[in-house]
Amino acid sequence: MPVLSFYYHRSAILRLAYLAGLIAGCYSSVSGSKSDLIAVLHLLCTMYTFDKVYVFSYSTDIEGGVIIMDVLSATDVRKNWSMTLDSVIHVRPAYVKRTRDNLAIINIETLNEVLSAYAFKVNKYVEKDGSVTLSSDNLDLAVNGPDESRARQAMAADIKEYAEDYYENFSTWSISKNRKAHIPYVLKALSMNEDTIAEEIICQNGKI
Numbered sequence: 001m002p003v004l005s006f007y008y009h010r011s012a013i014l015r016l017a018y019l020a021g022l023i024a025g026c027y028s029s030v031s032g033s034k035s036d037l038i039a040v041l042h043l044l045c046t047m048y049t050f051d052k053v054y055v056f057s058y059s060t061d062i063e064g065g066v067i068i069m070d071v072l073s074a075t076d077v078r079k080n081w082s083m084t085l086d087s088v089i090h091v092r093p094a095y096v097k098r099t100r101d102n103l104a105i106i107n108i109e110t111l112n113e114v115l116s117a118y119a120f121k122v123n124k125y126v127e128k129d130g131s132v133t134l135s136s137d138n139l140d141l142a143v144n145g146p147d148e149s150r151a152r153q154a155m156a157a158d159i160k161e162y163a164e165d166y167y168e169n170f171s172t173w174s175i176s177k178n179r180k181a182h183i184p185y186v187l188k189a190l191s192m193n194e195d196t197i198a199e200e201i202i203c204q205n206g207k208i
Contacts, residue, residue, distance in 0.1 A: 072094055073096070085105075088106065093107075115184055120136070120201045125206045131145060136159070139162060152201050
């Protein structure tokens, strides 16, 4: 407890000093209108206030002998819900702990950046009749279309439908051995429409 108490006081003083410097800089460098300056100051104050909540909420849990910092308590998040969302959107993700439960709150743009490494790669097969078959090993999906463009659209529609079905059955499918690895692709698809998914599909020649 003494360590955490010292950290709080030192952190609070540093944050106040930092905020004062930012405000002074705004007054001397912002060339916009008065309303722009007020908006900037409001954001800075919101950032400081939320960080102050973080200081009050540092977890004292110890895992592997390490004190876990930057974890908000569910009680503080509930009391400051609007402020929490503002910070998640404009500042950084939030980590929350409720008794033994742990979760993260993240905005969609950041989530999409995290998921950008998970590409919708499919194997392409040209059939004897000239049609195109696309097969996704990552999601265990396969479609056939008269040409690659329409096969892409069909695959995008299937990916979107599968993602929605997965979300509806998330509590079951997310712990299934053969579906657990689908989670990042599902989350990525849920934030996209079919046309965007079709554009994101990467075709590579399949081996027969």
